[in-house]
Each structure stands twice: as C-alpha cells, then as structure tokens.
Amino acid sequence: MKPPAPVVEMTGISIEFPGVKALDDVALRLYPGEVHALMGENGAGKSTLIKALTGVYTVDAGTIVVDGQQRDLRGTADAQDAGIATVYQEVNLCTNLSIGENVMLGHEARGPLGVSWRRTHAQARAALARLGLDDLDTHAPLSSLSIALQQLVAISRAMVVDCKVLILDEPTSSLDAHEVANLFTVMRRLRDSGVAILFVSHFLDQVYEITDRLTVLRNGRLVSEHLTRDLSRGDLVSAMIGKDVATLTSLGSERAARVTDPGAVPVLEARGIGRKGSIHPSDVEVHAGEVVGFAGLLGSGRTELARLLYGADRPDTGEIRVDGRRTSFGSPVAAIAERVAFSTENRRDEGIVADLSVRENLVLAVQAKRGWMRPIPRKEQDELCARYIAELNIRPADAERPIKNLSGGNQQKVLLARWLATAPRLLILDEPTRGIDVGAKAEIQEAVVALAAEGMGVVFISSELDEVVRLSDTIVVLRDRREVETIVNGPTVTADTIVGIIAREGDAA
Amino acid sequence: MRSALRSQYFWGVVALVLLVGVNVVKDPSFVQITINDGNLYGSLIDILRASAPVLMIATGMTLVIATGGIDLSVGAVMCVAGAVSMEFLANVSDPGSLTSVLSALGLALGLSLVLGMVNGFFVSVLGLQPFITTLIMMLAGRGIAKVITAGQNTTATSAPFRWISNGYVLGFPVAFLIALVVVAALALVVRRTALGLMIESVGINPKASRMAGIRPRNILFTVYAVSGLLAGMAGVFTTANVMTVEVAKTGMNMELDAILAVVIGGTSLAGGKFSLGGSVIGALLIVTLDKTITFLSIPSAATPAFKAVVIVIICLLQSERVRALFTHRRPRPPAPPAQNPTQTLEEVVA
Numbered sequence: 001m002k003p004p005a006p007v008v009e010m011t012g013i014s015i016e017f018p019g020v021k022a023l024d025d026v027a028l029r030l031y032p033g034e035v036h037a038l039m040g041e042n043g044a045g046k047s048t049l050i051k052a053l054t055g056v057y058t059v060d061a062g063t064i065v066v067d068g069q070q071r072d073l074r075g076t077a078d079a080q081d082a083g084i085a086t087v088y089q090e091v092n093l094c095t096n097l098s099i100g101e102n103v104m105l106g107h108e109a110r111g112p113l114g115v116s117w118r119r120t121h122a123q124a125r126a127a128l129a130r131l132g133l134d135d136l137d138t139h140a141p142l143s144s145l146s147i148a149l150q151q152l153v154a155i156s157r158a159m160v161v162d163c164k165v166l167i168l169d170e171p172t173s174s175l176d177a178h179e180v181a182n183l184f185t186v187m188r189r190l191r192d193s194g195v196a197i198l199f200v201s202h203f204l205d206q207v208y209e210i211t212d213r214l215t216v217l218r219n220g221r222l223v224s225e226h227l228t229r230d231l232s233r234g235d236l237v238s239a240m241i242g243k244d245v246a247t248l249t250s251l252g253s254e255r256a257a258r259v260t261d262p263g264a265v266p267v268l269e270a271r272g273i274g275r276k277g278s279i280h281p282s283d284v285e286v287h288a289g290e291v292v293g294f295a296g297l298l299g300s301g302r303t304e305l306a307r308l309l310y311g312a313d314r315p316d317t318g319e320i321r322v323d324g325r326r327t328s329f330g331s332p333v334a335a336i337a338e339r340v341a342f343s344t345e346n347r348r349d350e351g352i353v354a355d356l357s358v359r360e361n362l363v364l365a366v367q368a369k370r371g372w373m374r375p376i377p378r379k380e381q382d383e384l385c386a387r388y389i390a391e392l393n394i395r396p397a398d399a400e401r402p403i404k405n406l407s408g409g410n411q412q413k414v415l416l417a418r419w420l421a422t423a424p425r426l427l428i429l430d431e432p433t434r435g436i437d438v439g440a441k442a443e444i445q446e447a448v449v450a451l452a453a454e455g456m457g458v459v460f461i462s463s464e465l466d467e468v469v470r471l472s473d474t475i476v477v478l479r480d481r482r483e484v485e486t487i488v489n490g491p492t493v494t495a496d497t498i499v500g501i502i503a504r505e506g507d508a509a
Numbered sequence: 510m511r512s513a514l515r516s517q518y519f520w521g522v523v524a525l526v527l528l529v530g531v532n533v534v535k536d537p538s539f540v541q542i543t544i545n546d547g548n549l550y551g552s553l554i555d556i557l558r559a560s561a562p563v564l565m566i567a568t569g570m571t572l573v574i575a576t577g578g579i580d581l582s583v584g585a586v587m588c589v590a591g592a593v594s595m596e597f598l599a600n601v602s603d604p605g606s607l608t609s610v611l612s613a614l615g616l617a618l619g620l621s622l623v624l625g626m627v628n629g630f631f632v633s634v635l636g637l638q639p640f641i642t643t644l645i646m647m648l649a650g651r652g653i654a655k656v657i658t659a660g661q662n663t664t665a666t667s668a669p670f671r672w673i674s675n676g677y678v679l680g681f682p683v684a685f686l687i688a689l690v691v692v693a694a695l696a697l698v699v700r701r702t703a704l705g706l707m708i709e710s711v712g713i714n715p716k717a718s719r720m721a722g723i724r725p726r727n728i729l730f731t732v733y734a735v736s737g738l739l740a741g742m743a744g745v746f747t748t749a750n751v752m753t754v755e756v757a758k759t760g761m762n763m764e765l766d767a768i769l770a771v772v773i774g775g776t777s778l779a780g781g782k783f784s785l786g787g788s789v790i791g792a793l794l795i796v797t798l799d800k801t802i803t804f805l806s807i808p809s810a811a812t813p814a815f816k817a818v819v820i821v822i823i824c825l826l827q828s829e830r831v832r833a834l835f836t837h838r839r840p841r842p843p844a845p846p847a848q849n850p851t852q853t854l855e856e857v858v859a
Contacts, residue, residue, distance in 0.1 A: 312719075312720060331724070332720055332721070332722050333724055349714070349717070350714075350717050351717055351720070352714070353709075353713045353714045353718065354713060354714065355709075355713045355782060356713060360706055360709075360710070364718075364721045364722075364723070365722050368718075368722035368723045369722055371703075372702050372703045372704045372707055373703075374702075375706075376703070418721065
C-alpha cells in the first residue's frame with residue numbers, strides 16, 4: 001500500500017537561534033498520497049521544521065531530499081521550485097484583490113498584450129474546480145468570502161504551482177465543524193491524486209480522522225513516527241508532552257455543581273445589550289467566583305457579545321451594571337477602570353505588541369490603568385514578571401525577550417498575565433486555548449478554575465464545547481448572533497446538550 | 510564592544526567622528542576653540558549653535574515617527590513661527606523690551622502648538638493619514654506665513670530676541686543650551702514616565718494598545734502637538750539668527766533633515782522602538798555635514814549630491830541585510846535547559 005520512495009526526506013535537521021536550539025537532529029518523511037500529521041506542543045519545533053522545509057529558515061545541519069534530489073532551500077522560491085506549497089495558519093492572501101487574482105497571483109496567463117485576464121480567470125476557475133469550488137465567482141473580491149473559503153482559495157492557489165507537497169499549518173483553527181468537513185473532502189481529493197499533505201493541528205479528533213501517519217516532536221527533538229491507527233490517543237498525548245495523560249483528564253472534575261446565592265449582586269449584569277449588525281440584544285449575568293461559558297458556533301456572536309461587555313465596541317441598546325451600579329463602557333479604558341478585563345481571540349492583531357519585550361507586554365494594561373504619569377517602578381515590573389512567569393510557567397523564562405519570539409501558547413500566557421496583573425473582578429477570555437498545545441491548554445484551564453475559586457468572575461469563550469462544559473458553571477448558548485438560552489451546568493449537561501440547543505433553535509428558525 | 514556595535518546609532522557616531530576627522534585633515538584649525546570675552550568660538554561651536562533648530566524638529570519627529578506617523582509640516586511651521594514673531598517685533602513700539610520679546614516668543618510657540626494640534630486632531634480623531642494631513646499643513650503653513658507678513662520678508666530689530674540664537678551663556682551658545690535642555694527634559698519625560706512605552710506600543714500595534722487600555726488617540730494627538738511646538742522653537746532659533754523671516758525659504762526642506770536625523774538615529778520609519786539619543790546624533794551629523802560641505806569648499810551645485818551620498822552610506826551601514834554580509838552568522842549561546850526530561854527515540858519506541 002505504501003509507495004516505496006518518500007517524496008520528502010529530511011534527516012538530521014538542526015537549526016539554532018540565538019539562545020535556543022530550535023531543532024536538534026530531527027527527521028521527517030512524507031510519502032506521496034498520504035496525509036501526515038506533525039504533532040507536538042507549542043515550542044516543540046513544528047513551525048521551525050515547516051519553515052526549514054519551505055525555505056524560510058536555512059538549516060544549520062542536515063539534508064533535505066525532495067523527490068530523490070537533495071535540495072538546498074534558501075528561500076520560499078526554492079521550495080516552490082521543489083514543488084512544496086504552504087498554507088499558513090493565518091491566511092496570507094490579498095483580501096482586496098479578486099478571488100481569481102489571488103489564485104493566480106504570480107502565475108497570471110500572459111498573452112501578447114500582457115496579462116490575459118480572461119484566460120487567467122479561466123485557469124483560476126479550473127484550479128478551484130479541482131477542489132470542488134466550481135461555484136465561486138473568480139471576479140468577486142476575496143473579502144466577500146468567509147475565512148474558511150479563503151483558506152480553500154489559498155489551497156487552490158498552492159495547487160496552481162502543481163505542488164507535490166502541501167503543508168497545512170493549523171488550517172482548521174478558525175473553522176467550524178461543517179467547514180472542517182469541507183476542508184477534509186478537499187484534502188482527501190488531493191491525497192488521492194498523489195499529493196503528500198503535511199497537516200499541523202492541535203485537534204486530536206481531526207488528526208485521527210484525516211491523517212495516515214504522524215511524526216511527534218518535543219523540545220526540538222524527534223520523539224517518534226507512527227501509523228496513526230496504531231497509536232492510541234493517550235499514547236500520542238503522552239508522547240507530545242512527556243507526561244501521563246491522567247493528570248490532564250482529572251482537570252475540571254472539581255467543578256461540581258456550584259451553588260450561587262440567588263440574591264447576590266452579580267459582578268456584571270448586562271440587560272438587553274446589543275449592537276446593530278453585530279449582536280442582537282442579549283442578557284448576561286456573571287457572579288463572583290462563577291465561570292460563565294459562551295458556547296456557539298464560530299460567528300454565532302460569542303466574540304461580539306464579549307466585546308460589548310468590555311467596551312471594545314459600543315453597545316447601542318441595553319445597559320450594563322457592575323456590582324449593581326449602572327455604568328457604560330464606551331471604550332476599553334472605562335472597562336479596565338471598572339476592573340473588567342478582556343483577553344482577545346485575535347492574539348496577533350489585538351493582543352500582543354510584537355516588538356516589545358515580555359515585561360513591557362505584561363505591564364501594559366496595569367500601566368495604562370495607572371496612566372502615563374505614574375510609571376510602574378522597574379523593580380515592581382520585574383517582580384510582576386517573575387511572579388507570573390513562575391505561576392503560569394511561561395517559557396522561556398526571560399522577561400526581556402521580545403514577545404514575538406515566544407510560541408503562541410506562551411504569548412497567550414503573557415496576555416493572561418497582563419490581565420491578571422490588573423486584578424480584575426471580571427475576566428473575559430475569548431478563545432484562550434485556541435491554537436495552543438495540550439500542555440499550555442491544561443495550564444490555562446487550571447488557571448481559570450483557580451481564579452474562579454479565588455472569587456473572580458470569568459467569562460470563558462471557546463469553540464471546543466467539551467472545554468466549555470467542563471469549566472463553566474453557567475453556559476450562555478448563542479446562535480445566529482443572538483443569545484438563545486442560558487443553562488446552569490450540571491452532571492446531565494454535556495457537549496451534546498449544547499449541540500442539541502443549537503440544532504433545535506436551527507430547526508425553529 | 511558587541512553591544513556598542515549593535516547599538517542602532519553606532520554608525521552615526523562613527524560617521525560623525527569621521528567627518529570631523531576629514532575636516533581636521535583639511536585644516537587642523539577646525540577643532541580649534543578660542544575663548545574671547547569668556548565665550549567659546551570655533552567651527553565646532555558653530556556646529557553646536559547651528560544644530561539647535563535641527564535638534565528641535567528631529568526630537569519631535571522621532572516621537573511622531575515612533576507612533577508610525579510622519580510630520581512633513583515642521584519646516585512650514587518653523588516659517589510660521591518665524592513670521593509671527595518677526596511681524597510682531599516689527600510692529601511693536603518697543604521691540605527691545607523683555608515683554609515684547611516674550612510676547613513674540615509666546616505668539617510663535619503658541620501658534621506652532623495650535624498647528625501641531627490641528628495635525629494631531631486630523632490624525633487621531635478624524636483618522637486621516639499622517640502623510641496627507643501633514644502634507645496639507647506643509648502647504649497651508651507656508652500660506653499662513655505669507656498671509657501674516659503679507660508676502661513680504663519681514664525684518665525686525667530686537668537685541669534680546671536675537672540673543673536667543675546668537676547669545677552666550679557660560680561660554681556656550683544660548684540656542685544650543687536651550688535645545689539641549691528641551692531635549693533632555695523631553696527625554697526625561699518620555700523615559701521616566703510610561704509615555705515612551707505607550708508611544709512605542711501604539712506605534713507597533715494600535716489595536717492591541719487600545720485593547721490594553723491605552724488611548725491611542727491621546728498619544729497621537731500629543732506627539733503631533735509636541736512636534737508642532739518644537740518646530741515653533743526651531744523657527745524662533747532660525748529667524749532670530751538673522752532677524753529676518755524669508756517666507757519662501759525659512760524652514761525649507763527642514764522636514765527632510767529631521768526625518769534623516771531620525772533615520773540615522775536608528776528609529777524605524779515603520780514606527781515602534783525609538784531612540785532620542787540616536788536622533789540627537791543624527792541631527793549633529795547632518796549639521797556637521799552641512800558645515801563640512803562649506804569647509805571643504807564643495808561647489809554649491811554638488812552639495813545635495815554629496816549630502817545624499819554620505820547619508821546613503823550611513824543608512825547602508827545600518828541596514829541589517831548589509832551588515833549580515835559583513836558579519837557572518839549568528840551567535841550561538843547555549844540552549845536553554847529542556848523543560849521535560851528528554852526521551853530519545855529509542856526509549857519511546859521500546
């Protein structure tokens with residue numbers, strides 16, 4: 001069944017950065033017509049290995065053989081020549097160009113009078129049709145498509161160059177279940193045509209659904225290579241984190257049905273807050289020590305509702321009470337003053353300040369709250385950093401390193417620390433565990449539980465229903481940009497319950 | 510040594526020393542400083558005096574550029590400041606009195622501050638692009654200056670006003686001392702408070718800054734206002750030197766000198782991390798370069814080309830890519846300790 005010669009064979013790959021040995025003697029084999037998962041925690045070296053294969057980084061040691069030919073990849077152009085195409089986590093396309101232009105960019109069909117747009121679009125349509133996207137109008141702007149479709153466009157763009165190897169880096173992190181299914185259909189189609197697909201994802205379900213083989217990395221080293229069907233989930237997770245899996249599953253079990261005093265004044269109470277074109281008027285109530293989960297599909301209005309609670313967007317209806325006092329949040333500044341904190345789902349664009357150090361990122365919100373006139377003494381800053389680096393296990397434990405050099409999970413922890421440092425009464429976490437590894441995920445979940453136990457109100461938003469059900473006391477279910485039901489969590493509530501609510505409402509509508 | 514080499518304005522300092530060296534080779538009297546009446550004289554002192562206006566606008570420009578913007582209007586604002594002070598002194602009954610001088614100064618700085626605030630309003634509140642906003646102000650400013658002087662090159666006589674630029678205190682030119690105090694005070698404010706951090710944060714990622722509770726609007730407004738105010742001071746220095754405002758020439762192309770000083774100082778035009786010290790070096794370098802051109806008697810026709818060549822060389826030396834060509838490979842400090850006990854492939858397979 002397995003074809004004899006791998007299309008990509010990387011051996012002995014080592015890459016060093018100042019202060020970090022990112023990869024140490026790592027090997028990777030990809031066979032034509034397989035979907036291969038690259039597994040590992042954040043910082044395990046997955047991205048670095050991918051970048052070595054795509055020519056973004058040059059390797060310090062080791063060989064890369066593509067299609068039987070040893071390659072010295074010194075740039076993305078070299079990798080493209082070798083037939084390696086990549087679709088990154090964040091879609092790198094030009095949203096202001098048309099779909100067809102995006103697909104064909106750099107490979108436009110040329111005629112005697114320069115680019116022949118008619119033929120270019122025809123070829124784009126053909127490329128899209130290969131992925132079963134016949135119905136897209138190639139003249140429409142890319143921005144008119146959902147992120148999921150944009151991703152498929154990015155894949156078809158990769159296929160235009162007739163690639164043998166397709167790398168998908170976290171392609172499903174912003175897709176809902178239906179969109180993932182579409183993506184997998186496309187992936188199977190490509191696999192059957194002989195393309196080798198390298199798939200990077202943190203979703204174990206997806207790895208087991210789509211991949212044939214997998215390679216596990218840890219701390220920049222190769223751990224093992226397996227046939228996916230031969231490896232149990234528990235063993236896979238253990239291989240990734242080097243810890244026993246039981247410690248992870250026990251988490252959250254202590255969140256037994258917690259009794260909230262019905263007469264208590266909520267930390268935050270929102271009545272009928274809504275914003276035109278964003279979210280229909282909704283009610284939210286968060287008590288001290290309570291974790292309120294927002295559950296719903298992507299685009300159901302979870303984030304939009306959270307942004308209103310924080311003042312990131314201005315609500316145009318409804319009212320917000322903090323500790324029973326009526327207030328209004330026109331901006332994050334006002335919310336922070338009321339000790340409401342919001343960790344955004346969009347870590348890169350709205351979270352980190354990339355060029356600043358971990359320390360500067362960490363103190364930013366506290367500093368903003370104090371105002372520019374009252375700088376936090378350096379000693380206090382260092383103490384804050386030391387404390388949160390230890391508490392949240394931020395790696396590397398170097399506060400002066402630019403935050404952009406940290407892995408996604410560790411950036412997320414720094415952002416969590418940024419908010420914890422402001423001592424919030426209410427902490428809103430929007431997808432705090434997206435795109436980060438199991439280990440960091442467990443650490444963040446633990447932190448949420450601990451914070452609630454200390455009396456903080458927490459709003460927890462996640463695409464993973466299991467996670468929401470496990471951590472929340474109360475669950476606000478959203479669908480089609482409105483709050484459809486608020487349920488009290490209990491032993492009988494499972495992810496299926498929530499799916500049921502979402503689906504039921506779907507039938508009614 | 511390594512950290513000195515890595516400092517972004519290292520090559521600016523080197524170029525500055527080299528330029529002085531070139532002048533000394535041509536004529537050793539370049540570095541001679543004579544004391545006359547307790548005041549220092551010499552080419553180097555001239556450079557200090559002449560650097561005052563550039564120091565002012567380069568400092569303001571640094572803050573604006575750090576937020577990811579640009580202020581093209583500083584030269585025109587200089588002209589407005591010069592025009593309003595000259596026009597006032599030319600028409601006031603006692604231009605030599607302290608009150609008149611302070612009023613002229615206040616008018617010049619006040620109007621410049623207003624123009625800076627207009628820039629700031631357009632950029633921060635209305636969200637116009639800094640390039641366009643300040644380009645408009647660059648054109649409008651010169652228009653305002655012409656309206657103030659009715660198109661004339663106004664001349665005034667006021668010994669105390671002239672002293673601001675040509676006087677001496679403790680042997681040093683007043684203009685340089687004022688510039689130094691202003692820059693030092695500003696540097697102190699920016700670095701000893703959290704303003705610098707916030708400026709950098711807004712310059713790198715305005716959205717994330719807003720979400721973290723910073724008010725990008727206030728920060729932007731502030732830097733443009735400061736830039737306007739400092740440009741006003743630069744205009745006072747420039748006009749007080751000759752006690753004439755030439756509406757078509759005063760402050761002409763000064764915005765370019767300011768931008769160059771900032772770039773030489775190692776602050777990226779993309780915004781973010783900035784270095785006021787670097788910009789001071791850059792400003793001194795540009796003035797020294799101008800001085801060198803006259804000192805070497807380079808024909809005036811070739812002056813711009815000469816200036817361009819020197820600046821291109823400095824920028825090339827600072828470019829990461831060019832430096833990478835000279836210094837091979839990155840340093841290799843030891844790897845951080847592994848967090849988990851490392852398992853080898855064999856152990857896992859076994």
